[in-house]
Amino acid sequence: MENKVSKLAILTKGIIKENPVLILLLGTCPTLATTSSCLNGLGMGVSATAVLICSNIVISLLAKIIPDKVRIPCYIVVIAGFVTVVQFVLQAFVPSLYASLGLFIPLIVVNCIILGRAEMFASKNNAFDSALDGIGMGLGFTLALGVMGAVREVFGAGTILGIAVPFLSAHPIMIVALAPGGFFVYACAIAAINYFTNGKAIQKKEFGCAGCAMASTCQQEKCLAELEKGAEA
Amino acid sequence: MGLASILLGVILVNNYVLAQFLGICPFLGVSKKLDSAVGMGVAVIFVMVLATAATWPIQQVLNNFGIGYLQTIVFILVIAALVQFVEMALKKFIPSLHKALGVYLPLITTNCAVLGVCISNIDEGYNYIQSLVNSTGAGIGFLLAMVLFSGMRSKLEGNTSIPACFQGVPITLVTAAFLSLGFMGFSGLV
Numbered sequence: 001m002e003n004k005v006s007k008l009a010i011l012t013k014g015i016i017k018e019n020p021v022l023i024l025l026l027g028t029c030p031t032l033a034t035t036s037s038c039l040n041g042l043g044m045g046v047s048a049t050a051v052l053i054c055s056n057i058v059i060s061l062l063a064k065i066i067p068d069k070v071r072i073p074c075y076i077v078v079i080a081g082f083v084t085v086v087q088f089v090l091q092a093f094v095p096s097l098y099a100s101l102g103l104f105i106p107l108i109v110v111n112c113i114i115l116g117r118a119e120m121f122a123s124k125n126n127a128f129d130s131a132l133d134g135i136g137m138g139l140g141f142t143l144a145l146g147v148m149g150a151v152r153e154v155f156g157a158g159t160i161l162g163i164a165v166p167f168l169s170a171h172p173i174m175i176v177a178l179a180p181g182g183f184f185v186y187a188c189a190i191a192a193i194n195y196f197t198n199g200k201a202i203q204k205k206e207f208g209c210a211g212c213a214m215a216s217t218c219q220q221e222k223c224l225a226e227l228e229k230g231a232e233a
Numbered sequence: 234m235g236l237a238s239i240l241l242g243v244i245l246v247n248n249y250v251l252a253q254f255l256g257i258c259p260f261l262g263v264s265k266k267l268d269s270a271v272g273m274g275v276a277v278i279f280v281m282v283l284a285t286a287a288t289w290p291i292q293q294v295l296n297n298f299g300i301g302y303l304q305t306i307v308f309i310l311v312i313a314a315l316v317q318f319v320e321m322a323l324k325k326f327i328p329s330l331h332k333a334l335g336v337y338l339p340l341i342t343t344n345c346a347v348l349g350v351c352i353s354n355i356d357e358g359y360n361y362i363q364s365l366v367n368s369t370g371a372g373i374g375f376l377l378a379m380v381l382f383s384g385m386r387s388k389l390e391g392n393t394s395i396p397a398c399f400q401g402v403p404i405t406l407v408t409a410a411f412l413s414l415g416f417m418g419f420s421g422l423v
Contacts, residue, residue: 025402028261029345033254073313080306087305103253106305106352110345112258179252180414187399187406195398 010129014136020113021144022193027113030104031145032182038161041149042142043097044104047090049138051082052114056134058082060122075118076109083108113141152176152185236366239359242423243370249346250378251413256346260379261405263337270383274376276337278369281350283319284312285368288351289361308351316342346375382412 020026027048034044058078066074087105090098098105108114117137122130154160156177158169175181249255256277263273288308295301320338323331341347350371354364385408389395395404 028257029254076309080309084305103353107345109309110348180410183406183410187403191398191403
């Protein structure tokens with residue numbers, strides 16, 4: 001590689017420094033929706049990781065063959081293929097997890113982390129590096145979802161991985177496991193990171209286009225800039 | 234299930250954004266200004282209904298051939314192609330509508346709420362009419378959440394009493410939590 005990034009750095013950057021959920025603020029929908037319990041969060045994380053690693057490898061191998069103009073639809077087909085495989089595997093071996101994740105398994109297709117890594121990393125690097133990147137990003141995603149799921153499960157249901165926690169199991173704060181709690185716990189996690197790093201870790205001050213996988217193809221940023229100009233005029 | 238209860242249920246009780254966490258990215262990203270929030274919301278209703286109108290019959294065809302499992306691949310491609318096609322058609326034939334909605338269309342392609350509503354129509358076993366009503370409701374719910382949220386966010390602008398670590402993204406999420414809390418009051422309505 002031209003800028004001599006070590007293999008280890010590729011592997012580890014996704015876990016802490018560029019954690020997709022907590023630092024890059026990507027993949028918000030599955031993060032909020034599947035972290036009502038620790039096991040669900042981990043299940044979602046592992047499923048998405050499997051898809052991410054496979055799609056990263058295949059896309060990096062195909063990157064030279066795919067014409068530039070149709071690359072996004074091609075990436076989506078590759079990703080959707082692997083999502084279908086994961087869907088079958090979950091349905092066959094862990095039907096209970098399949099039932100509780102439900103709609104969010106097929107929706108891995110539109111997870112912006114996966115498309116984002118395809119566009120930003122896999123299409124420009126070799127298969128081995130892309131696999132490492134997939135493993136790192138996937139671990140970061142799984143870790144973040146697992147931690148958020150654990151927090152919401154402990155406070156919302158008074159259990160951790162199904163095991164009762166003393167005191168809290170008698171006084172669960174149910175709202176934490178429900179929809180508003182998802183937004184709130186995520187907000188607190190980001191605020192905590194801001195607090196401990198003095199606001200340096202999270203570059204993104206607002207949800208916007210910078211991190212979005214589609215940024216290079218869709219003209220949202222341009223459109224929104226035009227809209228704002230229109231509003232001012 | 235009555236059409237009215239499907240419609241009310243998906244707008245208020247199971248609001249796509251606030252209760253099911255679908256379409257969070259545009260909800261947080263495009264809700265800063267009321268104008269763009271309304272534009273985005275209307276475009277989402279439009280695409281959701283169109284996508285459902287196209288994908289529901291396709292699922293029946295897939296089921297006929299016993300390849301219903303190809304749902305995910307087929308749906309996402311159909312939606313992506315449809316959105317592109319609609320954008321071109323609007324540009325050519327109804328430029329005024331394109332001017333109002335066109336900018337939002339490309340970003341809706343990979344919006345999980347659109348794929349989500351198409352798949353959940355199939356999962357719920359709705360017939361064609363019920364699916365269309367459900368999609369319309371999901372879109373209206375999205376628009377409602379966007380408009381309410383952009384109103385709440387405008388109050389945050391320039392507010393200096395927010396602690397430093399909560400400024401920006403975290404306070405936006407806390408605001409969304411309160412809106413979601415409000416919508417929980419509708420549970421049990423349908």
